[in-house]
Amino acid sequence: MMPSNNNPTSVSATIGNRLRFQRGSGPRGIAKALLMPAILAAFATYLLYGIVVMKVPPSAAFPGPQFFPGIIAAGLYAFAVILGIAAVRAALVTPSIDEEESGERAVGVDWRSFAWVAGSFLAFAFLLGILGWIIAAALLFTGIARGFGQRKVLFAALVGLTISSLSYIAFDMGLGLSLPSGLLGWAF
Template sequence: MPANNPTSVSATVGNRLRLSRGGGLVGLAKSLAMPLVLAAFATYLIVGIVTMRVPPNAAFPGPQFFPGIIAAGLYVFAIVLGIGAVRAIGGTPDAAEPDERAVGVDWRSFAWVVGSFLAFAFLLGILGWIIAAALLFTGIARGFGQRNVLFALFVGVTISSLTYIAFDMGLGLSLPSGILGWAF
């Protein structure tokens, strides 16, 4: 991964990062944006869990169990990030740590990752799990600095195919087959 990509591991390992400099209400609002998004998504999950129709013969863990764990985890992350944001906005960088540096957002990488998720969401029903997940993996790998698209696509097809087989044969759950139109 190239070192000039701030989202790559090579740019961040061993360094303390200061992602924002803003102070006051604007800085606090920016710092609290992600915790608020996480809390909103967790609330959306909770509403879905509460309004879900569960058959009376559903056994434990049931269809509400794992989304509940995810919602709880999102709330925990939102709280931890919120506390960190409030604490960081009032503090100043420690002069005793010379390797702390500010980094910006690589918008091109960000666009690859977010665009890949959006494309996956829209194309899953049409292309099916194997193809859509392979494209998702490839796009995210590209966003994180992978230049060899064919290699990323090969790995993505392999992982999505194994996942499809595991869900279908191992768990008895169907993932969308899309244009392939077949199932095991």
């Protein structure tokens, strides 16, 4: 039975239908297809700028504070190039008769789900210092679960609270790394 929510992510995960994104045509379709690679490249450039202007003490040994952000920036550039090539190819190629008759459904972006996921990450980034890890991560989990089609918000919040609490304990007590405690303000 198909869920009432037609979220492409949740539908493909629960039912296993083969889905393909709708292809745009012409310059507008190519521009829409290149939006995500452009966002990835912009974020990678922002990271690269941060790496270049970072003040690193001369006593810093390898790998140093610039190493892992550099790997992430390189990976983002690589993904941007791969997605850009795939987007241009998909926008320029029309679907064949075999693809149209294969039972695949063309789907678009579910902007409501996208807004839940992106908004949850933005809220997490802004609220982490205020609310602390446990509460902010629980809200992040709840928002992403909602974006992926979870209708039981209280259940998602309880699962998120449990996972964020366990990860807080693991990082703080197990690894000795402190995460922001925020409103709760306790220290183990």
